[in-house]
Amino acid sequence: MTKPLDVVLAYHQAWTTQDFDRAMTYLAADLVCHAPAGRLEGAEAFRAFMEPFSRILISSRIIGAFGDETAAMLIYDTSTHPVADAPGAEFHTVRDGKIAELRIIFDRLPFEQARAVHSDRQ
Template identity: 65%
Template sequence: MTSPALDVALAYHRAWTGGDFEKAMTYVADDIVCETPSGRLEGAEAFRGFMGPFAQILTGSNLLSAFGDETTALLMYDTTTIPVASAPGAELVTVREGLITRLRIVFDRAPFDAARKAAVSGS
């Protein structure tokens, strides 16, 4: 079952998890507001600065579930990255006129913290 917001959220998700971050950014509004575990970001360039580096270390993704209606969508997924084998995350997306205007990202930071600690103690 699809909806307008879910269609946009899935297209965005497929693009950035498929290695085409520039295409993913075409679904993002210039004035996007993004809530992240480390704080609020405003504007497409701030969002690019946050998401771009993560997309570069991504090696795989498994979409676990996705739901949506006219204006909102919720995606839950698990990612594989260079430093972390399993990093679950979720995104609550608001879509207006075909673009993502608001995004709330929730992810488990513990695997990344553990990888950083292991890298420091191993050096």
Template identity: 60%
Template sequence: MTDPGSAALDVALAYHRAWTGHDIELAMSYVADDIVCQAPPGRLEGIAAFRAFMGPFSQILTRSELIAAFGDDTTAVLMYDTDTVPVPDAPGAERLTIRDGRISHMRIIFDRAPFDAARQAAASR
């Protein structure tokens, strides 16, 4: 379900389509230089740190399905299901704050445990 006609939602969906389409350069064009991102691995500050976090994830993504999307003039929430090379079922959610047409703050929620287990299994081979 999506809520059409929201300025923040439009930016959030464009960003989501870009990174799920493996176009990290286009995705970063929707991100403010001074973004603050709160994610399971910790707080990321600035576009370089954010790119270093999202770029590799975008490259291991094999499927993404948007489950729900809502927004208003400044805030959007996306919920999605993803499959990745190491983890076949990795749902996530994002709360995005949009300032001047770009993402200035993001809170990402996902379960890190399956990714940690996949890394440990790969290291033990």
């Protein structure tokens, strides 16, 4: 049996290297995601939310990773094209070897500010 932390680390490695097809293999079809923008239901809805972020990612570095028999948590730093320092945290509930529920915490304000600056330049 694969430990939840192993599943989560493999998922993180996949999306942070822009291999979202592989990242999807770690997600349950009925995944529920709680993100700053609201609740997402289903793996495809999650993909529509997260894959665009993976495309603007420059790098990611895990700060901490912890898990038990049902869940895992990651804290990481990311650097993206619009925002140089974008830390995040994720809490994953894993069932039957797949991520079934995911809570993502990050600060949306720097991304909104970057969008506003970009809009002003056009």
